[in-house]
Amino acid sequence: MTFDLNGFGGVLLAGMLMTIALALSSLALGLVLGLAGALAKTSSSLPLRWIGSSYSTIVRGVPELIWVLLIYLGTSSLLLQIGQLIGRPNLAISAFAAGTLALGLCFGAYATEVFRGALLAVPRGHREAGLALGMSSPRIFWRLILPQMWRMALPGLGNLFMILMKDTALVSVIGLTEIMRQAQIAVSFTKQPFTFYLAAAGLYLVLTMVSMAVMHQLEKRAGRGFTRAAR
Amino acid sequence: MIRILKVVWPWLLFFGLIGAILYGVTADVRWDAVYKSLPRLLEGALLTLELVGISVVAGLILALPLGIARASGNLWIGALPYVYIFFFRGTPLLVQLFLLYYGLSQFDAVRESAIWTGTQVQTTLDLGFHSWALDFKIPGLRDPFVCAVVTMTLHTAAYIAEIIRGAIRAVPQGEIEAARALGMSYAQSMRHIILPRAARIGLPAYSNEVILMLKASALASTITLMELTGMAQTIIARNYLSTEIYFAAGLFYLLISFVLVQAFRLLERWLRVDALQGR
Numbered sequence: 001m002t003f004d005l006n007g008f009g010g011v012l013l014a015g016m017l018m019t020i021a022l023a024l025s026s027l028a029l030g031l032v033l034g035l036a037g038a039l040a041k042t043s044s045s046l047p048l049r050w051i052g053s054s055y056s057t058i059v060r061g062v063p064e065l066i067w068v069l070l071i072y073l074g075t076s077s078l079l080l081q082i083g084q085l086i087g088r089p090n091l092a093i094s095a096f097a098a099g100t101l102a103l104g105l106c107f108g109a110y111a112t113e114v115f116r117g118a119l120l121a122v123p124r125g126h127r128e129a130g131l132a133l134g135m136s137s138p139r140i141f142w143r144l145i146l147p148q149m150w151r152m153a154l155p156g157l158g159n160l161f162m163i164l165m166k167d168t169a170l171v172s173v174i175g176l177t178e179i180m181r182q183a184q185i186a187v188s189f190t191k192q193p194f195t196f197y198l199a200a201a202g203l204y205l206v207l208t209m210v211s212m213a214v215m216h217q218l219e220k221r222a223g224r225g226f227t228r229a230a231r
Numbered sequence: 232m233i234r235i236l237k238v239v240w241p242w243l244l245f246f247g248l249i250g251a252i253l254y255g256v257t258a259d260v261r262w263d264a265v266y267k268s269l270p271r272l273l274e275g276a277l278l279t280l281e282l283v284g285i286s287v288v289a290g291l292i293l294a295l296p297l298g299i300a301r302a303s304g305n306l307w308i309g310a311l312p313y314v315y316i317f318f319f320r321g322t323p324l325l326v327q328l329f330l331l332y333y334g335l336s337q338f339d340a341v342r343e344s345a346i347w348t349g350t351q352v353q354t355t356l357d358l359g360f361h362s363w364a365l366d367f368k369i370p371g372l373r374d375p376f377v378c379a380v381v382t383m384t385l386h387t388a389a390y391i392a393e394i395i396r397g398a399i400r401a402v403p404q405g406e407i408e409a410a411r412a413l414g415m416s417y418a419q420s421m422r423h424i425i426l427p428r429a430a431r432i433g434l435p436a437y438s439n440e441v442i443l444m445l446k447a448s449a450l451a452s453t454i455t456l457m458e459l460t461g462m463a464q465t466i467i468a469r470n471y472l473s474t475e476i477y478f479a480a481g482l483f484y485l486l487i488s489f490v491l492v493q494a495f496r497l498l499e500r501w502l503r504v505d506a507l508q509g510r
Contacts, residue, residue, distance in 0.1 A: 047245030061485040063449035074474035169323035194334035
């Protein structure tokens with residue numbers, strides 16, 4: 001075995017870029033969904049609470065693989081109907097979009113719980129202080145609650161991101177050329193499954209280590225001005 | 232007008248969503264296909280339960296020494312478990328499954344060994360009053376079920392070991408000191424004081440891990456195992472009704488996780504986890 005993995009090293013690295021792109025775009029979608037879910041779950045209106053809690057319960061109870069397959073294969077007839085309505089008869093969802101939707105949905109459901117915990121951990125007095133200063137509700141959320149929530153939600157979100165990073169491997173099932181898919185392609189050419197799956201494992205380990213380092217820096221930055229609790 | 236909208240919009244959203252779902256469900260869903268697929272999905276669900284059940288129990292047994300070694304604080308004892316945990320937590324389960332199932336057969340030495348092919352056991356068990364002729368096969372890693380169970384066990388053991396480490400660390404220092412002051416050895420205090428206490432502290436996290444493994448078991452379908460997801464894929468390959476069948480499979484997973492959550496709630500009450508959390 002040579003260092004460039006029989007010429008497939010570059011292909012694996014290209015897969016790694018795809019994995020990173022998929023993880024980051026699902027993270028963006030998941031953060032929005034999670035924040036919306038947490039706000040819905042803690043809101044004073046009953047139907048919104050129902051929506052929020054059924055979202056997090058249902059999505060968390062079904063495997064990620066099922067979501068990936070359901071969104072990729074299950075929405076094709078729906079998309080065809082929509083495509084006929086808007087005059088583009090061969091409308092279809094790409095593997096990347098389906099993967100982003102599925103992983104973002106799952107990340108959002110878990111992030112709902114993390115954000116909800118963080119939201120409840122912001123002292124009531126801060127909101128009341130904002131009201132006393134005459135700030136509007138969205139402004140209080142944006143200027144007072146969100147910055148403080150962020151600090152408390154960060155460790156939980158970091159864990160979820162590690163899980164998300166590893167779940168991107170599932171999208172190889174629907175043919176997106178990320179690390180796992182590229183490794184499978186390389187295996188079908190070289191007949192060296194152990195070598196390439198081990199290389200793929202190594203790439204995931206590198207990604208995990210890098211994101212751990214980034215999370216550490218982010219947590220340090222978000223926690224500045226706060227001393228670590230004594231233990 | 233705006234004031235009315237402010238009150239009404241969540242309800243509009245709620246009923247809008249329910250309406251959209253009802254419309255989608257009633258439009259042209261082949262309920263007969265869902266109904267017909269239920270027995271085979273149930274068969275798959277049983278295999279899923281078997282997979283999860285074996286791997287979380289075996290994983291717990293494997294994780295105990297790992298977790299204790301990690302909690303010992305000794306750098307030399309903890310180093311090897313650390314590497315193990317780092318690898319299995321840092322890579323996706325899918326990679327691990329493929330490494331074992333497809334990867335190991337790259338080496339001729341493995342492919343010819345009994346670990347891979349399994350062995351045929353042929354002996355007679357003689358207990359004096361009666362003798363049994365034993366003739367059965369111990370399957371090797373070549374068998375997808377064995378491979379999935381082994382991989383999932385190794386995978387979940389890494390996570391459970393971290394749970395055990397955290398739980399042992401969370402046992403109040405005073406209780407450990409009290410045990411040592413009563414003259415208990417390290418092993419005795421571990422067995423009678425620390426582990427029973429840590430079991431109650433770690434139980435909620437362990438139940439989480441079991442639910443996660445239930446969902447991770449869907450990956451076993453990628454190594455040709457006919458569990459719930461694999462069964463769903465087989466049915467879809469025949470009738471092309473992906474939405475309906477995946478929906479039904481998803482309901483099965485929801486049902487199983489609901490039952491598991493309730494079972495762990497009962498177990499927590501039986502072990503009186505809440506009452507013993509006092510600090």
